[in-house]
């Protein structure tokens with residue numbers, strides 16, 4: 510496995526890139542392909558939202574560390590999806606979707622060979638599962654979905670909805686929160702949506 514360079518270059522890269530606790534602790538054993546993904550903008554926003562939410566849910570420091578890693582790396586498996594699918598400026602065919610939907614499994618596989626990241630790999634594997642069992646790849650239901658995956662799912666959706674896409678303008682934060690509430694209990698864990706909405710509204714108030 511290609512690991513980071515010398516401790517000196519790793520330390521410099523860490524300082525230049527990010528000073529979050531999870532990154533500092535684990536960067537020396539990060540394969541380069543994971544480090545590059547760590548810096549991607551959407552992943553950084555999801556991690557920031559997830560950490561705020563995790564603190565509101567009273568997670569332990571260890572749980573917050575694993576949550577940050579899962580949030581940062583949830584879509585790392587998309588690096589194995591061909592650009593012809595990932596960057597396609599039109600809707601995907603059924604066959605292309607079947608490739609895209611493998612990214613949780615591929616991401617989990619990339620993390621599984623990093624010692625100590627077993628729980629993070631599990632969380633990445635389950636980040637497209639849905640509370641009612643209609644998600645993928647395993648169709649897990651309710652609390653059988655790892656908590657970090659349920660938190661990342663809510664934050665990933667909020668971040669995606671409030672960003673411009675080629676095919677639609679960004680939703681306002683209020684509209685995105687209403688959409689989370691509409692999908693609470695079906696796509697999302699209702700307790701997590703409730704906490705996220707309450708803390709978002711208290712910040713906005």
Ligand SMILES: [Fe+2]
Nearest residue numbers: 583584636637
């Ligand atoms: Fe994803």
